[in-house]
Amino acid sequence: MAERKVTSLDVAALAGVSQSAVSRVFTPGASVSKKMAARVRDAANELGYRPNVLARSLITGRSRIIGLVVAYLENPFYPDALERFSTVLQGEGYHILVFMTSGAGEGVDRVIEELMDYQVDGIITASVGMSDDLASRCSAAGIPVVLFNRGQADDRLAQVTSDNIRGGRRIAEFLVAGGHKRIAHVAGWQGSSTGRDRKDGFLAGLDAAGVMPVSVVEGEYSREVAAEATRALWAEHKPDAIFVGNDHMAFGVIDVLRHELGLSVPGDVSVVGYDDVPMAGWAAYDLTTLRQPSGQMVARTVEMLLERIGSPDVAARKEMIEGDLILRGSARVPEGWT
Amino acid sequence: MAERKVTSLDVAALAGVSQSAVSRVFTPGASVSKKMAARVRDAANELGYRPNVLARSLITGRSRIIGLVVAYLENPFYPDALERFSTVLQGEGYHILVFMTSGAGEGVDRVIEELMDYQVDGIITASVGMSDDLASRCSAAGIPVVLFNRGQADDRLAQVTSDNIRGGRRIAEFLVAGGHKRIAHVAGWQGSSTGRDRKDGFLAGLDAAGVMPVSVVEGEYSREVAAEATRALWAEHKPDAIFVGNDHMAFGVIDVLRHELGLSVPGDVSVVGYDDVPMAGWAAYDLTTLRQPSGQMVARTVEMLLERIGSPDVAARKEMIEGDLILRGSARVPEGWT
DNA sequence: GAGTGAATTGCACAGGTATGCAAAAAGGCG
DNA sequence: CGCCTTTTTGCATACCTGTGCAATTCACTC
Incomplete structure (x- = not known):
């Protein structure tokens, strides 16, 4: 009943080529002739082959997974941000591993350690801080961290907030x-x-x-x-x-x-x-x-994170996004207020 | 600057034992003597070693990742469910990879294919259906699927809804x-x-x-x-x-x-x-x-999913959870209504 | 057709872990 | 102490892919 997983070797055998050829066809920017690409793609489609992201990340050292730590989704600001994060990151070929942590302090650190077990390429924490010890462990492991809507003095942590x-x-x-x-x-x-x-x-x-x-x-x-x-x-x-x-x-x-x-x-x-x-x-x-402006804040957070994933030596920045006062009906508006 | 990742081999070298010994110490239920366990743990703590989940899943065939597909988080029913899912699954040692899919149909299938690339152990779709073709691919790949708050006739798909x-x-x-x-x-x-x-x-x-x-x-x-x-x-x-x-x-x-x-x-x-x-x-x-009753619905969904991950031959079930009418102030209450 | 450089392909290995198997150690018993 | 059983340990391999290197093919030019 449980069929064997189809691997690049199976595709290679069917197409009568080497395994490396299959790998190259599915690696953007690799050197492959049109003919080869066509043959491999045909074989792959016939078998329903898709590259195993986990095996790939074992060798490339990048998982294309971003860890997102969030304390509570009750405040609608955070589901909104989560939805934006997911959409933006999906567009960049990344995906989000979500970790909830009830309460602050203790729990956060444990959760972030679990995150690192998954070899995430980067971490976004929404409305949570982290211990100095853990911050240095992340930095030692080369995992960039961006705090979203939360500030912390630590120099190794990037952050995006409003003013x-x-x-x-x-x-x-x-x-x-x-x-x-x-x-x-x-x-x-x-x-x-x-x-x-x-x-x-x-x-x-x-x-x-x-x-x-x-x-x-x-x-x-x-x-x-x-x-x-x-x-x-x-x-x-x-x-x-x-x-x-x-x-x-x-x-x-x-x-x-x-x-x-x-x-x-x-x-x-x-x-x-x-x-x-x-x-x-x-x-x-x-x-x-x-x-x-959660759209801008999310966009900036992702930019900073991806930039630091690309070049690990970039310093962590702390950024503020300006927001306007939105006048509605729950408060008296002063005369002549602009 | 970017330190090398510490592996089980490093720990083994420091503790003066074999790599397999290290692996066994971190594998619950494996055969290890107390003395060995202690030595390995000391070495691991000294180096800050933690097992690489991705490498592990390559060999065990289980990633301990559950894919969650959700269409939109604007309706607060879904953030609430997401929070519950995450908490419950974290308790079981699983984590959630979130995929947003704007709109139905086309997009869902593409997203689920990406999900399968991550070798997820199971899939939960919240308020989203999937094509018959994809349902059979999941079933062929041995990946159980549970539809949350959505029904679909397909026999290979489990589902949890209210009545x-x-x-x-x-x-x-x-x-x-x-x-x-x-x-x-x-x-x-x-x-x-x-x-x-x-x-x-x-x-x-x-x-x-x-x-x-x-x-x-x-x-x-x-x-x-x-x-x-x-x-x-x-x-x-x-x-x-x-x-x-x-x-x-x-x-x-x-x-x-x-x-x-x-x-x-x-x-x-x-x-x-x-x-x-x-x-x-x-x-x-x-x-x-x-x-x-979203708490019950989530609990039942997770139970069904884990059961089918454990024993792949269990048939997909379709379950309904009963819910009550909650009387509040937005509608006239009939006299004598119970 | 020979010769050149560029493009393509295959070979072999690495990445970090789990596990079957055989070897070694430990424990039990007379 | 010798023998046998059980537990513990190490060795080697497999999981699936990407990539450096060398070998091969290809496309051109003279």
Whole structure:
């Protein structure tokens, strides 16, 4: 029942040529005559032969596999990015081996070791960091790593983020210009660079305008935690504007404000998010938010990764992509705001 | 700069034993003495050795890679399933190679051929079918395939779905019992079994109650198409209830009804979806919907796949998982409905 | 047709691991 | 200690392909 796998030797035998000839026909840029190519292709088609990528990578040293580590797909920003990564990389002849890691720290390192067992050509981590020890092991093994939407000081790690500090600052300016007096922040996870940078930028922006926030609480990038924080926030401070650390939490915040507390957004409270996930444009939320241009971020990440796969001595770069504030209906727009 | 990869031979040399000994230490169930194991492990740790999965799979014939083909991640049902798949399979020592295929037909086959080049141990297709020709090639190559959330007549293909016909029928009964008189259906893509089955079950249920639908239109599982269909539907038929082929479209339908047409859901129109994605429970939509128990479906899919990887002669089964109607606030609930 | 250079082909080996088989070591028993 | 059984170890090979090298063929020119 279980048929034997058809190998290049079988094709060679049928076509009456050597195995190397078959290999060359399937290796772009190798030296083969038209006649030979035709004969081999005919034989290959007849037998249904396709080169074994694993055996090939054993000898070339490249697997054409990219490892992608991602913590959670609940926030729609990441499925969106995953879909883009997969499409772009497929176009370049690479494929994605996905590793989920619940939680940060410990688990991430174990998962990346498993990844290296597969001889991946490169690693992309979405919203996760890694230990210094592991970073140096990757670098020693010649496996380039790019952090997507996450910053880390280590020089061996490349990274692509948006300018989160500037984004946070811009949102502060926007809310202040809108005449809000009681401004609060439901921050992203403070264990992440994005969460810290957005908060720092936001507070710096408020400070520059001489405004003190009424409250800053942690939302941990979790919808539930953010929702709970919102209840407490309202009970205690009655803010008239909330900057939420990402869209995913912002939806939870809006739901609590509208449907539990019976408030109007933006009538009673303005809400601003961060990311501009597709859902932010849906009428139910119509969320004003700072866009992270995920298409550009993905494209740049892949470029950097492939460049370093091609020439391993290229230094790891850290890049920021600029994003705009997208004005929608969840926050009062200052008059004359451009 | 680029250090040489450390192999089992290096470890063997350092430990003063043969390469086969090293191999046996890293092969569960092989015959090794405690002393030998200890010496080898010490040497391996010192050099940072880990077995090369690709070389291993070349000889064992198993790659411990599962190919996952998925059409689009926009519908949150699929990221959710992907996350579950990855977690469950990681627990079993497998990993997922992801392939996106935009659109159906042509592209799917090409993608699955690429997948087979990686010598995957099994294939899961989420919301995608495949050609008969390719199905027989997979079966000939001994690669088990399980269709997730998609049915196809082919006997060589296993599949896991929910009981979509029964689900559709149940929704019909629910809407009729609710006293709705002008019932419409925005159907899922009719090229898919789920789209057809839900529609057929729904129409059969209406028919059994002696009710004619005022309109049945195609939504193609696209938010935009469904939204457009809703505008036309309202203009022409003014339905008082709409069954939408999945939750993802239902959100678009509700947005149009509420925010473009100024209608009340469920006051003017009841809306029922299908899937029960996490978002369906969010207050903004609070969607009544038929749950597809994705945890169970994923678990069953993996079980079937692993079983067939273990013993290739097991016949492909077709399974249905039952799901409940989840009552929420987007549709009028009949009095005394259980 | 001989001679030249270029293009094509085959040979042999390498890449890192698992495993059957035979040899060696260890253990048990009288 | 000698014999036999069981366990452990090493040797050699196979898995499937890509590629350097040498041999062969081809295409031209004089």
